[in-house]
Amino acid sequence: MSNLEYGYLGPPGTFSEQAISNYCASYGGSTTACGSIRDIVEAIVTDKVDLGLLPLENSLEGSVNLSLDLLYQHPELKLYREIVLPIEQYLLVQPGVSKEEVKEIYSHPQAIAQSGDYLAEEFKAAKIIYTDSTAAAAKKALESADRAAVGSIRLAEIYELEILAENLQGDLPNATRFVLAAKKDKNFGSNNHLGEAADSDFKTSIICAPEVNEAGVLYRMLGKFAEENIDLTRIESRPSRQRLGEYIFYIDLKGCSSDQDLSSALAEVKKITSYFRLLGSYPKTVID
Known part of the structure; x- marks a missing residue:
């Protein structure tokens, strides 16, 4: 069992705490409550915690935009695990x-x-x-x-x-997807439940922006993955905050970045982008 410290959106009783507590029950570690998503990222980059649990999207309400924006704003961050928590209100x-x-x-x-x-x-x-x-x-x-x-x-x-x-969300499937983020230069050693050391199916996430913002550019980018038969599980756009009408894309794909087909596709996409960042390849945990 690990002795890692995990930051989460507190205080105790939140769904974030439920997710990380269940995770620690399986893999060990201790938790620190943070007051906001920004505080979680601050705790990560200042080494107050080893990893931070960021809410990324909900199956009913979509993306948590602040988490996406903070991942873009902090290139020192990398994703090491996905945790999916069924939500009942x-x-x-x-x-x-x-x-x-x-x-x-x-x-x-x-x-x-x-x-x-x-x-x-x-x-x-x-x-x-x-x-x-x-x-x-x-x-x-x-x-x-x-x-x-x-x-x-x-x-x-x-x-x-x-x-x-109870069951205020009704019959619709309601789940929140979290990711464990840490500084990319962290060495987690024997913690083989994190990152590419895990024995699991993998998901890979990237952030990218087209080199030229013109008609068909996103189609060409995604076509590189289609050529290698790579499945996309999610694509999301966010304003680049550089100029009106300019966007960056968050893309999730099945597979590990070390896989030959995915590695080849990522290299081709990188050639036609002005900004490209591999957020990480990581396994998934579904909490019952």
Whole structure:
């Protein structure tokens, strides 16, 4: 078991904590709560933690843009593992509070969005108030009997709240994808659950920008992967922040960058880009 330190988006009770706690139960290590996603990255680059758990996307609400932007802004970072956590949202209140008493509902914007259909149908008159985390929402619910929080079942245990409703996301499959990021010059030695040392199927992530922003350029870039029969699992664009209409692309692919076919395709894509960065090749963990 490892003695690595992992930073996560706290405080305790968040889905981030649930994901990293389950991961550490399998592979060892300790955890440090950070106040924001920016704080996680700061903890990584200043060596306060060995790795940081960044939320990357949710199956219902899409990408976490701040995490994508920070990965681009910090070229010293590399991805070492993917963790996928199934998400179930609960409505939490003080013990004994009824549905009719709830006038305000607190939670993180992602949790509110994932529960949007339920809240719109069942709590038409309630005021929705955003918080920095689902744990912060639970603390708000403790302050008044007319408040509820949306969050994980673990919050009910930590803050001694009662579950008023469950499965707020409905029948849609709801999961959040996290990545473990660290400085790329880190040597994790015998920690063979991280990076290319793992015995697993791999995913590879890159960030790139076309050399010339013109019609068909993305098609030509992606065509290099098609020629080598490389499966793309995700492509996302973000503004480059250099000039209007200029974008960078985040691309996830099946396979390891050391595989001959993928290595060849990556080399060809690099030739036609003005910016190219291999974020890493890494295995995936699905938490039950």
